[in-house]
Amino acid sequence: MVERAYAKINLTLEVVGKRDDGYHNIRSIMQTVSLCDYITVKKDESDAIIIKSDKCNIPTDKRNLVYKACESFFRAAGIKGGAIIEIKKHIPVAAGLAGGSSDAAATLRALNRLYKTGFSEDMLRKIGAIFGADVPYCISGGTALCEGIGDIITPLKPLPRMDLVISIGGEGMSTPAMYAKFDDNMQQNTIDTDGMLDAINKSDARGIAARLGNTFERICCEKRSFIIKIKSIMIQNGALGAVMSGSGPSVFGFFHDKEEAARCSKLLISKGYYAFYCNTINIANKKS
Ligand code: ATP
Numbered sequence: 001m002v003e004r005a006y007a008k009i010n011l012t013l014e015v016v017g018k019r020d021d022g023y024h025n026i027r028s029i030m031q032t033v034s035l036c037d038y039i040t041v042k043k044d045e046s047d048a049i050i051i052k053s054d055k056c057n058i059p060t061d062k063r064n065l066v067y068k069a070c071e072s073f074f075r076a077a078g079i080k081g082g083a084i085i086e087i088k089k090h091i092p093v094a095a096g097l098a099g100g101s102s103d104a105a106a107t108l109r110a111l112n113r114l115y116k117t118g119f120s121e122d123m124l125r126k127i128g129a130i131f132g133a134d135v136p137y138c139i140s141g142g143t144a145l146c147e148g149i150g151d152i153i154t155p156l157k158p159l160p161r162m163d164l165v166i167s168i169g170g171e172g173m174s175t176p177a178m179y180a181k182f183d184d185n186m187q188q189n190t191i192d193t194d195g196m197l198d199a200i201n202k203s204d205a206r207g208i209a210a211r212l213g214n215t216f217e218r219i220c221c222e223k224r225s226f227i228i229k230i231k232s233i234m235i236q237n238g239a240l241g242a243v244m245s246g247s248g249p250s251v252f253g254f255f256h257d258k259e260e261a262a263r264c265s266k267l268l269i270s271k272g273y274y275a276f277y278c279n280t281i282n283i284a285n286k287k288s
Contacts, residue, residue, distance in 0.1 A: 001040070001041050001042070001110050001113065001114055002038055002039070002040050002041075003038075003039045003041065003106040003107070003109055003110040004036040004037075004038060004039075004106065005036055005037040005038070005039050005091070005099075005102040005103045005105065005106035005138075006032045006033065006034070006035065006036045006102055006138075006141055006281065007032075007033050007035040007036065007091045007097040007098060007099060007102060007166075008030045008031060008032055008033070008097060008098045008102065008134070008137065008138065008141065008245075008246075009030070009031050009033055009097065009164070009166070009245045009246075009252050010028050010029070010030055010031075010096070010214060010243075010245050010246050011029040011030070011031055011196055011200075011208065011211075011212055012027075012028060012029045012191050012192070012193045012196045012211065012212065012213050012214070013026065013028040013191070013213070013214040013215055013216065013246065014026060014027040014028065014189060014191040014193055014213075014215055015179070015182050015215045015216075016147075018183060023149050024149070024179055024182070025147070025148060025149065026146065026147065026148075026149065026150060027145070027146075027147050027193050028145070028146045028147075028150065028193075029143070029144070029145050029146075029156070029193065029196055029197070029200070030137050030141075030143075030144055030146050031142075031143050031159055031280055032141035032142055032143075032280070032281050032282070032283065033164065033166075033278050033279065033280055033281065034278040034279050034280075034281050035090060035091055035097070035166065035276070035278045036090060036091065036102075037087060037088060037089050037090055037091050037099060037102065037103055037106070038087075038088040038090075039066070039085060039086070039087055039088075039103055039106040039107055039110060040085065040086040040088075041083055041084075041085050041107060041110040041111060041114060042083065042084045042085075042114075043081065043082065043083060043084075043114060043115075044081075044082030044083055044084045045082070046082060047080055047081060047082035048082045048084075049067055049070045049071065049082060049083055049085075050082075050083070050084045050085070051064050051066055051067055051085050051087065052084070052085070052086045052087070053086070053087040053088075053089060054086075054087070054088050054089060055087075055089040055093070057093050058087070058089065058093055058100070064087075064100070064103075065100040065101060065103060065104035065131065065132055065135070066085055066087060066100075066103050066104055066107045068104065068131040068132070069103075069104040069105075069107040069108050069111075069127075069128070069131070069135075070083050070085070070107060070111065072108075072127050072128075072130050072131055073107075073108055073111045073112075073117075073127060076119075076123075076127045077115060077117045077119075079115060079117075081111075081115060083107075083111065083114075085107060087103055092168055092250065092274070094172060095168055095172065095245070095246075095248075095249065095250040096172065096244065096245040096246030096247050096248045096249065096250050097166070097245060097246065097250055098134045098137075098138060098246065100132070101128075101132045101133075101134035101135045101137075101138045102134075102138045104128060104131070104132055104135050104138070105124075105128055105135050105138035105139045106138075108124045108127060108128055108135075108139065109124065109139065112124060121139050121140050124139045125139045125140075125151075125153070129151045133149045133150035133151060134150055136150070136151045136153060137150060137153055140155070140283065141281075141283055142155060142156075142158060142282050142283050143155070143156040143157065143158050143159050143200060143282070144156055145193075145197070156197070156200055156201075157200055157201055157203070158282040159200060159203075159208065159280050159282075160203045160205055161279055161280060162205055162208070162209075162254050162279065162280045163254070163255050163256075163257055163258045163260070163261040163277065163278075163279050164252050164253060164254050164255065164261060164277065164278060164279065164280070165234060165239075165252065165253050165255065165261050165264050165265045165268065165275055165276070165277045166245070166250050166251070166252045166275065166276060166277075166278065167230045167234070167250065167251050167252070167253075167265075167268045167273050167274060167275040168249055168250050168251070168273065168274040168275075169224070169226030169227065169229065169230050169249065169251075169273045169274075170224060170226050170249060171224075171249065172220070172224070172247065172248045172249035173219075173220055173223060173224065173247070173248065173249070175247040178216050178219050178220065178247055181219045182215065182216075182219060189215070190213065191213035191214070191215060192211045192213060193213075195207075195211045196208065196211040196212075196213075199211055205240070205254070206240055208241075208254070209239075209240030209241030209254040210240070210241055211241075212241045212242065212243035212254075213243060214243050214244050214245070214246075216244065216246075216247050216248060217243060217244040217248070220244060220247075220248045220249065221244075224248070224249055226249070226273070227244055227248065227249060227251055230242075230251045230268065230273060231243070231251055231253070233264070233267065233268060233271065234251070234253035234264060234268075235253070237260075237263065237264040237267060238255055238256060238260045238263075238264065239253030239254060239255055239264065240253075240254045240255065240256070241253065241254055242254075255277075258277065258279070261277035262277050264277075265277040
């Protein structure tokens with residue numbers, strides 16, 4: 001069974017504050033894009049969990065979120081089962097695109113079908129929340145407002161199809177380090193999530209692109225100037241708006257059309273950046 005695991009971008013990401021348990025509450029509008037990993041899931045008759053990947057920059061042991069998804073799934077289902085899972089990676093690792101969480105969500109969807117457990121998407125979200133804050137969103141994907149630690153999800157009106165370029169210019173910063181910086185200088189919130197909700201409701205592509213925003217961006221830009229450079233190349237080459245995704249360091253920009261996105265992607269590559277173009281999609285649980 002092959003399941004697609006789609007990447008996500010954050011149209012907005014606001015850190016709302018720190019909780020007593022040390023976690024942070026966020027308010028973020030997430031969006032699925034067409035870039036995806038492929039997850040092949042087979043039953044393992046000896047009840048082992050075996051992970052294989054075509055990329056060596058991710059762990060294939062218990063640290064892999066796919067492994068955690070298997071363990072949590074079998075525990076919730078009360079099954080003594082096993083799985084052999086092959087991950088074909090296309091989503092850049094540790095880039096703010098939720099590659100690991102999406103792989104885990106795809107694994108939960110595939111196991112649910114393979115073992116005919118009949119769990120609802122809501123139940124799969126609950127299982128996913130045990131081991132990853134972005135996993136619940138990745139179960140159904142689409143356009144959604146994610147609150148709490150990312151686990152309170154409100155589906156939104158699907159975005160009109162938008163063409164975008166995703167680009168990476170170097171290593172990112174650790175997410176805990178960025179939260180620590182946020183705690184030190186609690187900046188005034190400048191992210192217009194409500195305005196973005198309004199633009200989404202009106203299917204206003206220009207309004208959406210104009211309201212992209214991320215609390216972490218300024219923190220990350222202090223140490224990673226390539227983020228500013230990529231953003232300005234995108235804007236100078238027709239982007240309607242550009243912003244860092246998640247905890248970075250990937251940056252995405254929305255364009256009028258595919259041709260303009262393809263041109264900008266090529267230009268970024270010629271300047272030594274990693275870049276590709278894709279488009280927004282409405283669901284994450286599309287079968288291959
Ligand atoms: P997020 O946007 O959810 O913060 P991210 O895109 O920044 O996530 P991931 O690509 O999910 O980051 O990888 C984060 C870490 O998770 C990496 O250090 C990686 O080693 C580990 N990891 C565990 N499982 C996976 C997986 N299946 N794919 C990619 N990374 C994984």
